[in-house]
Amino acid sequence: MCVRYGIVLFLLVCFISGSTGESKNNSIDIFPGDILEWKLKGEPEVYVGDDLFLYINGGADIYQEYGFKKASSVEYEKKGAGRISVEIYYMDDPISAFGIFSFKTGGKWKRSQNGNLYFPEDYYQNILAGNCLITITSIDINEETGKGVSIFRNTFEKKISGHSPIPRIINLFTREKFEKRIYFEGDLGMMNTYNLVSAESGITNGAAGINNNNITLLLNYNDGKNIRRDYSSLVNLLKSESRYSEFRQAEGGISCLDRSKNILYMTILNRYIVIYIGKKLDDGKIAVKQISEEISLIR
């Protein structure tokens, strides 16, 4: 009986692990030996929990905010070409992984042939696979390492797979209307998108949709349980800051100006507080309308 339960439990653990991206191997074994002409340099390094601070110092904070578990990294080298590094960050769950992925890509992504999300930059790529964020970087920037990064992406996508759901709040920003979409789980993520308040905002999580340098924030406070109270608190916080001025009533909400003369237009949409930051109030109203339509579709 006990053996049978043990087998069931083992299979269950294997299934869960496989479905979240930690998958086929543990963090060390996941690194293949050499990849074509690229030679593995040394042993992979592994950092668990708070040890991430020793690896990336202050850079660790944002990973912790999203829910960090473990990281491993290694370098490969090809003679005459240079080095490529591979870092794998294991997060608490696929939503946490999506969060840090969207943060690191600045809210841009594509879907690969393997079904994962990724975004290629000029010398590096971030890939989201289940609860893993994989960052592949040309340490020495040149054509060879650039090609190598793409080869590596294919290799690691095959090694690590898993479903990568997009958080519901992100889908309220349609891809056609918002070129960049970032998910955050705390003030640090939000601050790096727009430095809204100097005090603690108290958000549970949120998202930013960015289009033509206009930012629209969707903020979630305890699933909207006291949304009017939280809205009033946030307005009061903004009013207490010297960088905001010219507060006015505006179509179902309030508007003001920040120090860079951006218009902030904020209102309540369903269980979210929505804040548009941009140059034209009308653009803000359009953004709010678009999100409102998405919310009604989901209902």
Added chain:
Amino acid sequence: MGKKITRRSFLKKGAVLGASSILLYEFPNKIYSSQKNYPDISVVSGTDYYNNTINAVAGLGGMGKYVGKGSKVAVLANPQRPNPGAFTSPIVVSAVITMCLEAGASSVTFISWLPVKSWESTGLKKAVEKAGGQLDIVDLRDESCFKAVPVPEGKVLKEAKVMKKLFDHDLLINVPVTKDHLGNKFTGTMKNLMGLNSPKSNRTFHKSDWKTNRESIIHLDQSIADLNTIITPALSIVDATEFIITNGPFGPGKLIKPRKVIAGTDRIAMDSYCCQLWGLKPEDIIMIKKGFEHGLGKMDLSKMKISETTL
């Protein structure tokens, strides 16, 4: 020259008396703040980063103003990660060593608690050794390598743990790379000094529960500003040649190439200048404001004397 020798014996005497924190805090400003004829910061742009560095320091009157004959120079560079734009350029570092040695320094030592692997993978170890400098690395987990130093003006940081090796030197030259930092929005001269403080102490800058709310962010920035009240580099030389403006401090991130080297003694002025290189405003960087509130320097760019040269 006399002043520079005095400075060394002053520091040693202070260490014996256990009052080195006060001396570290006081001595550099007394010597350098009276140089009215030179700019607050000297900026040189161009594709030759070595010459940019040499000329940026020349714009302040030359390295000989800071480094006396026979002096032992400690240098703090940033070898954090070999990702492009995330570490101090080896070329800038080479120029700093050459200038110090030409000024008559008896030794130029890069002190660090970051592992030798970081120095090797960034190419900094090779550059330091080739230019005639030395690398002196302490074990980051060994707290006995760090000296407890009170922070009398600290608002949240009351005691720092400064690398003991610093006290074996006559002066400190701070050579950070400026770049994005997702915790502070920005890193430059002030933030780099965390490289002299023990990792365990630095960990207290980030609140122990790992929360990243505003209170914790302000705590981090205030801690950095507090640390800067007890350590004043004789000179700071900022590598703003190529650096990341997203996903800092570790990268990889968006790389920009202003190709500038900035030299000066006013860290607040230098950080205020550097942050606007990618569109940030000094008044929006909490760390800079906190440093300004400590009276560490000027924040208003319009009130600074800035020398800018393109080679």
